[in-house]
Amino acid sequence: MNVETAPALSDPDLNESDLDDLGLGRADYRILYHTMRLQREFEERVYRLFRQGRLAGAAYAGAGHEAIAAGSAYALGDADILVPMHRVIGAHFLRGHTARDMMCQYLGRANGPTAGKDGNMHCGNWDHHIVGMISHLGANIPVAAGVALASKIRGDGAVSITYIGEGGSSIGDFHEGLNFAAVHRLPMVLIVENNKFAYSTPTRYEYACDNIVDRAQGYGIAGSLIDGTDVRAVYKATRAAVDLAREGGGPTLIEARCTRLLGHAQHDDAFYVPKEIMEDGWNNDPVVKCENLLLERKYFTRDEIDAIKEEVKGIVDDAVDYAEQSPLPEPEEALEGVYAD
Amino acid sequence: MPPVTYLEAISAGLREEMERDESVFCLGEDIGVYGGAFKITKGFLDDFGEDRIIDAPVAESVIIGAAMGAALMGMRPVTEMQFADFITCGFNQLVNNAAKTHYRWGAAVPLVVRCPSGAIGNAGPFHSQNPEAWFCKVPGLKVVAPATTYDAKGLLKSSIRDNNPVLFFEHKGLYRFPRIREEIPVEDYTVPIGEAAIRREGSDATIVTYGKMVFHSLDAAETLAGEGVETEVLDLRSLLPYDKQAILESVRKTNRLLVVHEDTLTGGFGGEIAAVVADEAFEHLDAPVRRLAAIDTPVPFSPPLEEYFLPNTEKVTGALRELLAY
Numbered sequence: 001m002n003v004e005t006a007p008a009l010s011d012p013d014l015n016e017s018d019l020d021d022l023g024l025g026r027a028d029y030r031i032l033y034h035t036m037r038l039q040r041e042f043e044e045r046v047y048r049l050f051r052q053g054r055l056a057g058a059a060y061a062g063a064g065h066e067a068i069a070a071g072s073a074y075a076l077g078d079a080d081i082l083v084p085m086h087r088v089i090g091a092h093f094l095r096g097h098t099a100r101d102m103m104c105q106y107l108g109r110a111n112g113p114t115a116g117k118d119g120n121m122h123c124g125n126w127d128h129h130i131v132g133m134i135s136h137l138g139a140n141i142p143v144a145a146g147v148a149l150a151s152k153i154r155g156d157g158a159v160s161i162t163y164i165g166e167g168g169s170s171i172g173d174f175h176e177g178l179n180f181a182a183v184h185r186l187p188m189v190l191i192v193e194n195n196k197f198a199y200s201t202p203t204r205y206e207y208a209c210d211n212i213v214d215r216a217q218g219y220g221i222a223g224s225l226i227d228g229t230d231v232r233a234v235y236k237a238t239r240a241a242v243d244l245a246r247e248g249g250g251p252t253l254i255e256a257r258c259t260r261l262l263g264h265a266q267h268d269d270a271f272y273v274p275k276e277i278m279e280d281g282w283n284n285d286p287v288v289k290c291e292n293l294l295l296e297r298k299y300f301t302r303d304e305i306d307a308i309k310e311e312v313k314g315i316v317d318d319a320v321d322y323a324e325q326s327p328l329p330e331p332e333e334a335l336e337g338v339y340a341d
Numbered sequence: 342m343p344p345v346t347y348l349e350a351i352s353a354g355l356r357e358e359m360e361r362d363e364s365v366f367c368l369g370e371d372i373g374v375y376g377g378a379f380k381i382t383k384g385f386l387d388d389f390g391e392d393r394i395i396d397a398p399v400a401e402s403v404i405i406g407a408a409m410g411a412a413l414m415g416m417r418p419v420t421e422m423q424f425a426d427f428i429t430c431g432f433n434q435l436v437n438n439a440a441k442t443h444y445r446w447g448a449a450v451p452l453v454v455r456c457p458s459g460a461i462g463n464a465g466p467f468h469s470q471n472p473e474a475w476f477c478k479v480p481g482l483k484v485v486a487p488a489t490t491y492d493a494k495g496l497l498k499s500s501i502r503d504n505n506p507v508l509f510f511e512h513k514g515l516y517r518f519p520r521i522r523e524e525i526p527v528e529d530y531t532v533p534i535g536e537a538a539i540r541r542e543g544s545d546a547t548i549v550t551y552g553k554m555v556f557h558s559l560d561a562a563e564t565l566a567g568e569g570v571e572t573e574v575l576d577l578r579s580l581l582p583y584d585k586q587a588i589l590e591s592v593r594k595t596n597r598l599l600v601v602h603e604d605t606l607t608g609g610f611g612g613e614i615a616a617v618v619a620d621e622a623f624e625h626l627d628a629p630v631r632r633l634a635a636i637d638t639p640v641p642f643s644p645p646l647e648e649y650f651l652p653n654t655e656k657v658t659g660a661l662r663e664l665l666a667y
Contacts, residue, residue, distance in 0.1 A: 081414075114446050124446040131413060132446040134437050142403040142434065146410020146418075153366065153392045153416070160410070173433075176403035183398060338480045340449035340504035 022236055026299040030308070031094075032074055032231050033294055036066035036287045037312045039090035042099055045316050046106055046120075050266045054324070056108055057119040062087030064229070064261035067286035068193050070094065071234025072161060075242050081151075083131040083144040083162035086121035087193060087260075096128035099319035109326040116329040117337065137168035141177030141190060148186035148245075159245045161189040161238070167198020170206050178253065182219040187245035189238060189252050193228060195260035200272045213255035221251050228256030229286040232293070259284065344524050347490045348516035351455075352381045354494035355419060357529065358501045359389055362417060365501060366393040368404055369421030369455075378423045379457055379516060401430035405454060409439045409506075412452045417501055425458035425510060426470045439506040440481030449504040453497075458486075459512040459553055459603055460640055460651055469640040469647075471552070471604035473510050477581045477613070483534055484581040486510040488555040490523045492578055495532030503534060512553040512603075520556065537584035539591070543573035546597040546664055549588055549614055551577040554601045554652060561657035570665060580610055588614060589622050596627040599664050601657055606634035628667035633660040 019025045024032075043061035050059040062069060069090030073082060082095050092102060097113065104112030105123050113123040114132070124132025131147065133140055144162035151158040164174060169192055181188045192212050196203060209215070216223025222244060226233040234256060241252035259281025263270040270278070294300045300308070345353065359365045366389075367382060373396040376383030386394045397404045401422060408418035422428045428435070431454075439450045460469040476482050483505055487493040493511060500507040515521060540555055541562050548558040555576045562572035573591050577583055592598050598618055600611035611632040618630055633652050641647050 083410075118445040122445065124442075124448060126413070126446075126448050131410070132442065132448075134441070136433055136437055139406065139433055139438055142406025143410040143413070143438065145403060146407030146412075147414055148410070149395075149407055150411040150414035150416045153411075154414075173402055173406065176398070176400040177406065180398060180400065180403040180407060184395075337444045337447065339483075340443045340451075 022232060022239070024235070028074070029290075029294055029297075029299055032070045032235070033290050034308055034312065035070040035074075035090045035093055036231065036290055037309060038093055038099065038315060039066045039069055040287050041312045041316045042089060042102065042319070045320060047266050049106070049320070055106055059106070059266035060086045060121055061262050061266075062089060064195060064259045064281055064286065065193055066090055067231035067234050067290065068163075068191060068228045068256045068258060071231040072191055072238040075235050075238035076159070076161060077242075079129070079156065079158040080242070081129045081131065081144070081147045081158060081160040083133075083140050083147065083160055084121075085133055085137065085163040085165070085193070087165075087195075088163055089121060092130060095130050097125060097130065099315050100322045103319035103323035104326050107323045107326070108328065109323055110329040110333070111326050115333065138164055138171035138173040138177075141173050142180065144188055144190070145177045145181040145186055148181060148188040148251075149184060151187055152184065157246055159187040159189065159242050161191070161242070163191045163193055165198055166192055166194040166196075166203055166206055166212055167201060169212050178219055178221070178251065181251040182221045185248065185250035187251070189241040189245060189254065191238070191254045191256055193258060194255055195258050196277060197260055197270070197273060199264040199268070211255055213253055216253040219253070221253060222249070223253040223255070225255045226257070228258035229284045229289055231286065231290050258286070261285070342524055342527050344522040345490060346517050346522050347493050347511070348379065348381065350490045350494040350525055351497055351511055352383070354497040355381065356385070356388075358498055359385075359393065364415060365417045365419060366395065366411075367419050367421065368395045368397050368408055370397055370399055370404075370423045372396060372421055377421060379513065381421070381455070401427050402434050405431035405434040405452075406438065408452045409434060409442070409450050412450045413442075413448055417451050419453045419455060419501060421455045422457070424468050425456035425472055426467045428454065428456055428472055432475075435476065435482065435506065435508075436479045440479045442481075443505065444481055450506050451504045452506050453500045453509055454506070455509045455511060457513045458510045459514050460647060461513045463642055463644055463647060465642040466639040471510070471602070473508070473580055474604055474608060474610045476508050477610050481505065482581060483507040483579070484510070485534055485579045486512070486551045487532070487578055488512070488515065488552055488576050490521050491525050492532050492538070494525055495530055496534065496578065498529075499531045499534050502531070507534070510552065514553045518556075532578070535579045535582040535584060537578055537587040538576045539573060539587075540576045541572065541574040543571035544595055545570045545572060546599060546661060547573045547575060547591040547595045548599045548601055548657070548661070549575045549577060549591070550601040551580065552603060554603050554657075557652060557654045557657050558601050560654040561661050564654075564658050565661055565665075572661060585617060588618065592618055592622045593625045596625055597664050598626070598630045599657075599660055600630065600632045601652060601660075602634050603652060604634060605637050606632060607637050609634050628664055631660055631664050633657055
């Protein structure tokens with residue numbers, strides 16, 4: 001189902017004339033803002049739980065990436081396949097994972113998406129058309145290409161979308177996956193979330209060209225360079241790419257520029273990021289920019305925005321309570337599920 | 342039906358599965374118009390079309406990774422490594438992605454990786470290897486290595502119908518091996534993954550082996566039979582999972598074990614068999630478990646070097662004599 005035909009995502013009280021140049025209206029922007037705010041609130045809570053020793057393992061955040069997560073996933077239809085990375089939990093939320101699901105996942109609970117078999121953002125769920133990421137970034141670009149290959153062979157009209165950082169653009173799978181998708185004109189979209197640092201490594205040690213999107217020309221595919229902190233820009237570019245893919249036009253490489261507003265993970269204070277980059281990043285906080293858009297367009301009042309924030313906080317409070325009360329797996333469940341029947 | 346070769350049996354099995362199930366498709370290098378480096382898919386492009394016989398770029402990681410993606414979507418891809426040696430380029434997709442997916446989030450990954458393996462005479466270090474042991478320690482993968490024409494077809498069918506990633510090691514030296522040409526059933530049949538087969542019954546010693554070494558082992562057993570020694574030859578057929586019970590039963594009967602494989606010795610699959618027998622059948626042993634394998638070097642090119650490297654009938658016979666003399 002495409003966004004434009006999805007009744008749940010449209011405001012029944014709105015006329016078509018109330019939609020903007022992207023075909024989006026007040027209800028759509030509420031969902032986008034809500035998703036971005038939920039990502040921010042959820043991950044802040046995850047960090048806090050980590051510091052409090054209530055969370056085993058690692059804690060990752062996509063602070064600064066919220067517009068990419070929400071704007072891209074919102075451009076998908078129901079049958080499309082999300083092949084996410086660790087900074088787009090908002091995309092998980094839009095595809096059907098709830099805050100409860102993801103908190104159970106973070107806390108290793110038996111009722112989380114991986115039943116405790118894997119942690120944090122490393123989860124998939126075929127009910128929601130989400131492929132689980134592995135830590136070897138770039139490895140799922142070939143997988144997304146294969147998902148798209150199946151769609152092309154079957155002619156089911158679905159599109160796969162996957163993500164990588166600028167750091168992961170250096171690995172061979174980036175080339176193999178994108179080239180394969182290009183050669184077979186597969187319905188795939190690859191978004192490079194260029195947040196300026198791969199862990200601690202700056203872009204000048206990752207690539208020598210001006211823009212990663214310049215590679216699109218080399219692969220013979222469409223490419224676009226966008227402001228990844230602008231949810232409208234992300235939606236617009238993704239929607240165009242998804243439409244092109246669905247029409248048989250092949251893959252698109254989107255480079256979405258943003259700033260990673262925190263360290264690589266909770267343990268990392270990002271001391272190596274120059275102060276001016278971090279300041280500039282926070283001055284372009286995608287969540288605040290979306291909020292300002294909603295206010296400028298008078299979609300919502302400040303009070304209504306505050307109410308959304310409270311609503312989101314309540315969702316996260318509930319998710320933590322729910323997850324902490326959920327059962328841990330029994331130890332011997334470690335033996336289960338190695339093979340499919 | 343006239344006798345067919347091991348190669349023809351694999352080709353027929355693949356063809357029948359593609360005819361039986363529309364979700365089966367092939368992805369590999371030069372498998373289309375060329376019909377594959379060894380001609381397993383000869384004629385397939387004309388018969389099944391380019392949506393189902395897909396020539397891949399020279400890029401094993403995307404061949405396996407894309408197969409995994411298609412498998413998640415409910416397809417049953419059969420990938421071809423042009424030579425088993427090249428599977429290293431797709432290692433991560435197999436061991437970290439495909440193998441762990443079902444355990445991690447419950448999605449089945451029914452894919453087959455066909456691996457033409459083994460030494461066939463002076464092909465050097467990169468077209469001769471037997472890399473199966475690298476994958477036998479990866480939970481989530483299955484590994485099979487048929488030795489007979491009947492098994493090649495039956496195990497390929499089982500591999501394609503299995504809901505897990507299966508590595509199918511087909512020894513290149515068996516492809517056109519005249520000795521194993523045989524009539525195989527016209528009707529559909531499968532060989533179950535995980536079951537060994539006794540190729541020769543015996544009471545004095547057991548050889549556990551697989552792949553082309555089955556025949557060197559049978560020949561060695563034949564030689565010693567002339568001297569009054571009856572050797573049991575157990576063909577594992579599957580390495581992961583492997584038929585532990587069959588191994589233990591044979592050892593409990595013969596009390597002596599020689600493990601033979603063409604892969605190199607150290608870290609080879611024979612170590613696992615020796616360990617499990619030491620662990621679970623120690624009191625049935627009349628001699629230490631012996632292993633015969635290739636020497637611990639890359640596969641050398643020049644004829645005398647390669648001959649020195651590889652196990653053969655003479656070496657198996659020698660090892661068997663030593664085992665019996667203990």
